[in-house]
Amino acid sequence: MLHTARLILVRITSSTRPSTSTTTTTLxxxxxxxxxxxxxxxxxxxxxxxxxxxxxxxxxxxxxxxxIVRRDIYMERTLNxxxxxxxxxxxxxxxxxxxxxxxxxxxxxxxxxxxxNHPQYDPTTxxxxxxxxxxxxxRHWETMWKVAHQMKAQNLPISPSVISFIIEHYGKHxxxxxxxxxxxRLKTFNCPQTTEIxxxxxFALCEVKNFQGAYALIRRMLRKGGVPxxxxxxxxxxxxxxxxxxxxxxxxxxxxxQKGFNPPxxxxxxxxxxxxxxxxxxxxxxxxxxxxxxxxxxxxxxFNSLAEAVCKSGEIDFCIDxxxxxxxxxLCPDIETYKIMxxxxxxxxxxxxxxxxxxxxxxxxxxxxxxxxxxxxxSLCRSGQFDDAFSFFSDMKVQGHPPNxxxxxxxxxxxxxxxxxxxxxxxxxxxxxxxxxxxxxxxxMVTDGLKNCGKHDLAKKIEQLEISLRGI
Numbered sequence: 001m002l003h004t005a006r007l008i009l010v011r012i013t014s015s016t017r018p019s020t021s022t023t024t025t026t027l028x029x030x031x032x033x034x035x036x037x038x039x040x041x042x043x044x045x046x047x048x049x050x051x052x053x054x055x056x057x058x059x060x061x062x063x064x065x066x067x068i069v070r071r072d073i074y075m076e077r078t079l080n081x082x083x084x085x086x087x088x089x090x091x092x093x094x095x096x097x098x099x100x101x102x103x104x105x106x107x108x109x110x111x112x113x114x115x116x117n118h119p120q121y122d123p124t125t126x127x128x129x130x131x132x133x134x135x136x137x138x139r140h141w142e143t144m145w146k147v148a149h150q151m152k153a154q155n156l157p158i159s160p161s162v163i164s165f166i167i168e169h170y171g172k173h174x175x176x177x178x179x180x181x182x183x184x185r186l187k188t189f190n191c192p193q194t195t196e197i198x199x200x201x202x203f204a205l206c207e208v209k210n211f212q213g214a215y216a217l218i219r220r221m222l223r224k225g226g227v228p229x230x231x232x233x234x235x236x237x238x239x240x241x242x243x244x245x246x247x248x249x250x251x252x253x254x255x256x257x258q259k260g261f262n263p264p265x266x267x268x269x270x271x272x273x274x275x276x277x278x279x280x281x282x283x284x285x286x287x288x289x290x291x292x293x294x295x296x297x298x299x300x301x302x303f304n305s306l307a308e309a310v311c312k313s314g315e316i317d318f319c320i321d322x323x324x325x326x327x328x329x330x331l332c333p334d335i336e337t338y339k340i341m342x343x344x345x346x347x348x349x350x351x352x353x354x355x356x357x358x359x360x361x362x363x364x365x366x367x368x369x370x371x372x373x374x375x376x377x378x379s380l381c382r383s384g385q386f387d388d389a390f391s392f393f394s395d396m397k398v399q400g401h402p403p404n405x406x407x408x409x410x411x412x413x414x415x416x417x418x419x420x421x422x423x424x425x426x427x428x429x430x431x432x433x434x435x436x437x438x439x440x441x442x443x444x445m446v447t448d449g450l451k452n453c454g455k456h457d458l459a460k461k462i463e464q465l466e467i468s469l470r471g472i
Contacts, residue, residue: 062092066099069110076113088118090127097130104138107131129162136169141178158189164200171204179204193224199231206239211248214239228256233270241274246283249274269302276309285310288322297329300337307340316348335366346375349383368400370407377407381414390423405436412442421449425462432469
């Protein structure tokens with residue numbers, strides 16, 4: 001029994017520490033890094049005491065330190081053995097804290113280790129605030145307040161964005177009293193009650209369905225001279241819509257309009273966004289239908305959100321009809337609109353519709369990028385229209401942005417599935433000419449297909465090409 005317990009203990013302790021090979025590799029990086037502790041962001045090397053260190057080595061070291069912070073039980077002892085005192089500075093600490101953004105206690109331990117063991121390291125507001133956000137994200141509230149009081153003792157201000165972040169996380173976890181208390185104590189941290197902070201408390205109140213408090217907060221904001229922005233309206237409208245209180249949302253928008261505070265986005269667009277965010281797709285569709293019948297055109301961002309939600313539900317025909325009807329009313333699609341509609345039409349096998357939308361985007365001055373024309377290529381190949389696909393691909397190489405690795409990979413796969421192995425081989429060669437390294441399975445797929453259809457000479461050339469590329 002005792003022997004078994006020892007075996008389990010050995011396994012546990014070994015699993016919490018980085019592997020020997022990784023440690024050896026990283027220590028080799030560190031040996032070079034200790035001679036230079038400042039990175040030059042404008043080049044591919046780090047500058048310091050003479051030697052230049054590549055960014056890959058520097059970030060590999062940060063990644064290794066982050067793994068130790070997240071996984072090693074005896075973090076401080078392991079970090080002391082690494083002898084990295086010469087490279088511990090604000091940038092390194094900040095990057096490690098960013099890597100460990102979901103490890104609250106471990107990040108706090110690392111921050112304390114960096115401060116106590118390296119007198120030359122003087123933490124800045126950036127590291128303190130990153131640690132505050134990590135502790136709020138992981139619900140270590142007491143530790144978070146200790147760090148906040150340390151900042152106050154050093155006369156370091158806390159930015160409104162971090163205060164907003166903390167208030168919103170209080171709201172997400174139902175701690176509305178703590179959110180309100182923090183809002184009321186902002187003067188002690190020399191932080192003004194900005195619109196951003198009002199919005200965060202508004203969000204927290206809506207999270208706990210306290211709409212009376214949210215409305216009272218809006219009135220207080222107006223009395224204090226605050227100016228609501230788009231998020232102020234959208235947070236409250238989203239909250240009401242998620243609770244099924246669409247009438248209250250409409251009344252709020254009308255009242256604000258009467259007081260002279262018109263939202264940056266029209267009220268109906270906010271209502272549509274609120275219904276979509278709350279999952280009321282049918283209600284949002286009904287509201288858009290009513291708008292179009294009355295001759296109103298929704299905001300392009302609102303239409304994009306609706307189109308994406310409708311396409312995900314599988315109602316492609318409704319989405320395409322809605323797109324055409326709203327375009328006739330004067331909607332000016334943006335590149336995101338074209339992307340949503342082309343992908344939807346292509347997946348539904350409506351290649352002609354996808355072509356039509358793509359050509360309109362070209363007429364509007366958009367140069368097609370790979371993720372815009374790749375769905376059409378895939379749709380043509382799926383329907384067996386390979387000649388049309390090859391012709392279209394040739395046109396896109398001239399009219400659009402150069403194809404990337406995923407487009408070639410998809411085309412090679414589709415050609416292989418359709419038995420067009422010679423064309424797949426040509427695209428493999430074309431990839432290598434553009435310095436796009438194909439995956440091994442693409443070579444295997446093409447060579448096997450060529451051999452099965454009797455093209456042994458071409459298969460041998462493809463194998464030799466792979467050998468020359470990979471240096472096997």
